[in-house]
Amino acid sequence: MAVAVFGIAAVGARVAVTVLRAPLDTRGTVTFDRELRIPALAESRVEDGVRVFDLTMQRGESDLGRGTATPTWGINGPHLAPTLRAARGEEVRVRVTNRLGEASTLHWHGMRLPARMDGGPHQMIEPGATWTPQWNIDQPAAGLWYHPHPHGETARHVYRGLAGMFLIDDDAESRLALPRRYGIDDLPMIVQDRRFHDDGTLDTSTSLFQSEGIIGDTVLVNGTPGPYVDVTTRTVRLRLLNGSNTRPYDFVFDDHREFSVIGTDSGLLPAPVPVRAVPLSPGERAEVVVTFRPGERVRLQSEPTPGGARFAGGSDHLEIAEFRAASDLGGVGTVPDRLVDVAPIPETAATVTRSFSLGGSTIDRKPMDMARIDEVVTAGATEIWSVANSGDAVHNFHIHDAAFQILDIDGDPPPRYLGGWKDTVWVPRDSTVRLIMTFAHHTDTEVPYMYHCHLLRHEDEGMMGQFLVVPPGTSTDPADYSARTGHHH
Template sequence: MSSVSRPHWLRRLLLGLAALVTVLLLSIGGCVSRVYVGATVSTVGSTEFRNELAIPPLAESVVRPDGTRVFQLAMRPGRKEFRPGQTTETWGFNGDYLGPTLRARRGEQVAVEVRNTLSEPSTVHWHGMHLPAAMDGGPHQMVAAGATWTPRWTVDQPAATLWYHPHPHGATEEHVRRGLAGMFLLDDDVSEALPLPKNYGVDDLPVIVQDVKFRGAEFDSSHRIFRDVGFLGDQTMVNGTMTPYRTVGDELVRLRLLNASTARVYTFGFADNRRFSLVATDGGLMEHPVALDSLRLSPGERAEIVVRVRPGERTVLRSNKLDAGLGFWTQRFAGGDDAFDILELRAASTLRPSPELPAALAHPSTPDGSDSVLERRFELNLSGINGQPMAMDRIDLTVTKGTAETWVVHNNDGMPHNFHVHDVQFRVLEINGAPPPDTSTGPKDTIFLAPDATAKLAMRFDGPADPNSPYMYHCHLLWHEDQGMMGQFVVVEPGQSAGKPPSHHGH
């Protein structure tokens, strides 16, 4: 080749390479654009509410001569027809999907005979319950396949809407998604004396909200591209019922909302923007009802709301887009732009009159931070808490029985997280240095944290002391928990040191 023609060929080669790079970049950009545009999900306005809402039955129990109320729960595989003609493999407690509602009163001794008929080990954690660490049902209380575990404790906390679900280290998301979950309701003298709707399944409805996706007849539990929060479904169901409606016959209806999804954050409201009253948070009743038209719940959080309906009308409980200051990219791929029509309430043509809500509900049951003996700081990151992933044989914190502490929790990640503490209910003192919104002033055990958000929490550790049996604190976006966003603490007597967690976890 002559020296004259070489630049010509070189120029053609460079132009060709540039064209190829341009095509590749455009293709990649087009793919990313399609993924971004296709990442949103909405069922708003398109949902046909065809199925009567199932109400989990109240669990049967027997009272032994010593006064102990005994429940029985069996973890078992099942099959359920969520959609006509398509049967899905599931797990459930005492049935094919989810479990019965357990109910007990403050002061009662309770025992739960948990039998595992699955082909693999699992656990049952009593989320929000104050109880001995060895009865907590965390990853140290695994129930082997074919085995039975019987935790016992005395109910010693205010009336509240709690729940139960598995907690096996590294597999919690999968076990909850298959259907292992249920409510645990607590009553006390205060709650029973208030004129709140309290006829279970009639004007007092459990509302267990989950997102779901199907591949054919089976659950599709895959994580789509860029979903670093975990699984996000394209449909919702309530109490295991797809496209549910419920006919109600009272002027006031109490909805016990439970976000039992594994990663999705819901912003609950009604399609007609009607206002409702928040009467309880995770750990029990508020001081007074709070009027709202929107309420955010992250995975694991609960809230009790009371809504008024008029004769013959229909209204839809909806989840709107998330307004939490997430970035452009995170908002889309964390499900923040998604919206769902969740449950239709159908009011009867004639309604039973309901008493007005009381102006006062309950006295505060959580510490105000004034007697905290220690302040601890927690940095949340997908790689771990305070820079450490979970280790089953490591005690991260030791707290003294009978003392109060203030925990400062900071989300230093670029994605949303939340923070759940076992055994205790806490008071939110501050969020980002300011007083918390009214929605976070009730007793809490789980709190949502947007990127770079900081929450200051006051809690008291009443025991019992057990230096060898730890409680957990963790992100309740369950895939994050499975990845190691969890730590553990023990409660000890004054002057006592932490022991060592059990070296094996089977029964």
Template sequence: MSVSRRGFLAGLAIAPVAVGCARRAVATGPRALPIPPLAESVVGADGVRRFQLTMQVGNTEILAGKRTPTWGIDGPYLGPTLRARRGETVAVRVRNELPEPSTLHWHGMRVPARMDGGPHQTIAVGGEWTPTWTVAQQAATLWYHPHPHGGTEKHVYRGLAGFFLLDDDVADTLALPNDYGVDDIPLVIQDRRFRADGGLDESDPTDVGLLGDTIVTNGIAGAYFRARTSRIRLRLLNGSSGRLYHLGFADNREFQLIGGDGGLLPRPVALIRIQLSPGERAEIVVPIQPDDRVMLRALPIEQRGELDADRAREFGFDDTFDILELRGAKEPRSSAVVPDALVPMTPVPAAAALARRHFDLQWFQINRQRMDMNRIDFTVTPDSVEVWTVRNADDWPHNFHIHDVQFQVTEIDGAAPPSELAGWKDTVYTRPGSSYTLAMRFGAHTDPTYPYMFHCHLLLHEDHGMMGQFLALAPGQTPAPMSMSHG
């Protein structure tokens, strides 16, 4: 660690801590994978689909035989899966029964800024918030989680997260596994540490945040799923604070990547490994044989860039974990073959970019600035194209997430990206020393008061200021005076 880095961390009153993590999940005995329930909704006479969610304190058996104090949404840990269709108007009444203020952010959703659930939409203790918007994007696997400035890692770590699935007519026509909980399985992967009494250990984060020695899959450790069909679709979400996952099966079986953050790819990609940084999603279709028993595993991270061996070890890059055992039926029901073509994607016309921006990620800063709730970093024009270059100028891992937009990764260090990054993204891993070029088209929402965020989605980094904000303004609009707090 350089002197300048030490000085920077000392100024934040944070000491760099090296915490060794176990290289395997804690053995607790296999348990059947819980499937998050579908959230109930009611469509009124006005055509609006309405959901109700309550953020609450709970108690959960994450480790077999032990109870852990947790936070959850409509339950003791995690939250239900919301589901809506393109073109629908949705409204979500969110009630906060936690002991402190929080927010609920719709990660990956195109949504008006005041409905985004970022740090400016704080829900007071005992209070309610009712955002409403029209779904204006393709079928995709999105998720929701808290976003209180300075407290996001703690709120997510304690269990506040859930899926938000979008459907549309195009995806409905494709021969893909789509029976929720049967052959279409949402999978949130998290790492946690536990004290001897079963409570969550929130002490001593590393420079990337709270790294756990136990994998928690859909809320339990030691999970298995019994597949009844010859192919299953896994909707993978890295719901961890700071850990990257390099996922593959113990027998190196090939699977097909069919979707990323923003929806289905133009065509499936055959892989044996897929890497996800915090906040990223991937949809894969996995073949299942009769009486199969195969482990989905997290393997050492290969994309290390300019990260030395000691730092890689500290950040968990050498760790291996069991994630989920898949068990095949004796006579699995036959599934259709994944089609060769999925959803066409029109390239963003980068040559028509209204603005080109550059972002350097280093320590807890973007372009050498930390987050200020009352500072607008720039403004964007609705329905405009921009090209952003994001460089990891650090010897830490970072990633980059933008609110209210899906982007295309057009270059990595001047070269074409790999095929697994061919789809729409809202979060991208940035390996140390590398530059990523992102092309995007902003939507129609405008607001002179409420901004959108851009930030590293390693939650400790976000909490300590690796975040900025921008306004979407129509021609002639001017920013309103900023006087915000995150309390």
């Protein structure tokens, strides 16, 4: 009898899933009545040759379009964070003060830097404390981002509003004829979905039927609901960031116009790639350039994502933002044919191949353990990481301190717009993605970096591992190490 009851319950659950997660379609229902908010560029000062930023994590209230103030968290303000900007070759120091009333961290997603400065779960910042990482920026121009990374609490901290962009400039990018006036024709777009209670507070509840995490029915861009952009130039560069906890997007324009992808997570592409859609899973970024005609209005939307992902919201049609072109447009008119050199790393350069299996809430059937080192990498080594999704759910994969190239997806070369430097990659169900990377020379035999699924509930539940980067000639046996956990709760 118990078996029969269980069988009926299971069928009932599947039906309930279908009912509760019918695809959402907001096309034509969003009133674009708020100008897109552009995060301020963070102020900085130079002290003894070091560029210094001051950031304060704090609580506040924000108008997120609910007719009443929504309690939120932010950095140097009530919601989201200022955009940090620095140039390759600069030494930077960030003074991060925690006024949240609970411990958190701040992780520099996509940044290549020493493990102690990474802001992962081992660099907890206690309430009232200030953490001051300092590092030298040594990587190509890119649009990175920063967000908290406390183990088991990342989803909640990001969802409340702690996220911002970190732009890196370099000489190669600055020589190109690209739109680059911040907030005018070079726009950060932090795209996040949120759900609200009737009283305007954020709804962070999840049910049995949301195994992937929170899926919102309201899209915010830079914290703006129903945003419009007054376009004054022929071409506009959008720095798209999927800052959502769970949801993948497939960005398209409502007239299915062609636009150019010029960069991915960790840098520019060799040449612009014309596309009509660009999919991004949580944590991924794309830099795109779109051309507008005088006087037109066009909407950025999200279509159902390739490969399903229904229970992560991947079956939905969503309005994102409206662009309103002026009757007279100036600025850069075309995109350069060539961008920057991206030398493919030959497979023969790899000296180590590692395999990872994503399934349930674990990697290789081992839930995250703050005291366990899973992998040990030799500084300067080139490695291939083969990442498989066992098929039970939607996953992606982010590696700290590494910019990788995608070798293949189920044996096929990646689409051209994924032909550059990445730090986060979609791993479709029942698929294997092979990545190649050369690790930097920041070494530490105590403090690890992370690799994990960037669907934040999966990460919080244990789909994360730890790796050390150690000096050449040092043991690479994980059994010889345990993570320094002095800062962990």
